[in-house]
Amino acid sequence: MLLGRRNLMLAAAATGLARPALAQSEPIRFGWLAALTGPGSSAGIGFDRGIRFAAEEINGAGGVKGRKIEILTRDTQGDPTKCVNATQEMINRLKVHTTWGPCNSGESLAATPILARAKMPNMHPCVVDQLIDPAKYPNAFRQAPSNRQWADAAHRYCLDVLKIRDIAVVGDTTGYGTAASDASEALLKQLNANVVGKYLIEAQQTDVTADMTRMRNAGAKVILIWSVNGGYLSRIINTRAQMGWDVPIVGHPTLGSGEVKALLAKPENWEKVYMVGYRSCSFDAEGKLPPRSAEFVQRIAGKITLSDTSLWWVACGYDALRLVAAAVQETGSTEHAKTIEYWNGLRGWPGIFGNYTFSPTEHNGYPGEDVVMSLANSNREGAFTIAPGYA
The missing domain is CATH 3.40.50.2300 (Response regulator)
Incomplete structure (x- = not known):
């Protein structure tokens, strides 16, 4: 048929x-x-x-x-x-x-x-x-x-550019915050840095003053922080200002996010905050992006x-x-x-x-x-200026 x-x-x-x-x-x-x-x-x-x-x-x-x-x-x-x-x-x-x-x-x-x-x-x-x-x-x-590449950039900036060796390693209690802080602490010790302490703080904790007071009392000269939580990072930045503690904050790219900016008590609180960044998304000395990004x-x-x-x-x-x-x-x-x-x-x-x-x-x-490291407060349409110290 x-x-x-x-x-x-x-x-x-x-x-x-x-x-x-x-x-x-x-x-x-x-x-x-x-x-x-x-x-x-x-x-x-x-x-x-x-x-x-x-x-x-x-x-x-x-x-x-x-x-x-x-x-x-x-x-x-x-x-x-x-x-x-x-x-x-x-x-x-x-x-x-x-x-x-x-x-x-x-x-x-x-x-x-x-x-x-x-x-x-x-x-x-x-x-x-x-x-x-x-x-x-x-x-x-x-x-x-x-994380190793991020950490290497942040560690080099603390040790070689800022010339600071007394470092407080800070993270939140998420899987990322814990793992990144553990790795950062171990790598810094291999570089003979003085890790004054590792501080894992619950991301939703509303008051971080006591934790940061312990960091200052331990002799920290820089806070190296690993967290993707903008609210948490803004509380660290605001508390630093409230304490009158003039210490650099170095670390995660979220330090430069719009969420952090919106939660800052004062714009000047963002000074001396250095975030992981990238050459492809950074302004050069003339304020220009690489051609492909532009x-x-x-x-x-x-x-x-x-x-x-x-x-x-x-x-x-x-x-x-x-x-x-x-x-x-x-x-x-x-x-x-x-x-x-x-x-x-x-x-x-x-x-x-x-x-x-x-x-x-x-x-x-x-x-x-x-x-590379960038200035967290230099955001212009999502791109940042490379931090001082780079050629």
């Missing part, structure tokens, strides 16, 4: 013959594990703006090989339990092709093993060193600096607000989605293994935030020499 055209199509679909054509037309599902609300949401909001702008650009130009990018977002609120649930949903129900995030290391510590078991391509900006291990997690790639800022003008966020967050998110799009463009596939293979072969891939290099044995892709 002759089969009609409709029956032939149904038969092909039943035997899998129609699947390749379907796969070539379905959206590229980008799973975004985002902390968009909650106390650690400053970075997530910035990343989100860059991700969505990249998707608008790519989809507006026809997509990738005719396939549009679909962003599937789950707000984890910075909670590891919520992040685990969202990760499992991404894998099992939403069937995403790749994931980006989480944007908090405490969450990523919980999600990374789950993503590895699913062999899910995962790019993230989380800095805790143990999150990247190509042997243990061959699917996980770091797009931002590692062009990007012009392109997003009127479309993305930078006054309440950091340019590097937006640029990093923008690069993240483009790295996924590039994998599909070059391999013609959204298969997990193909994406991972493509990322493993990147050499100096030119992003806005940085030039990324990965290999099968090195999944830290950001160039360490581009990590």
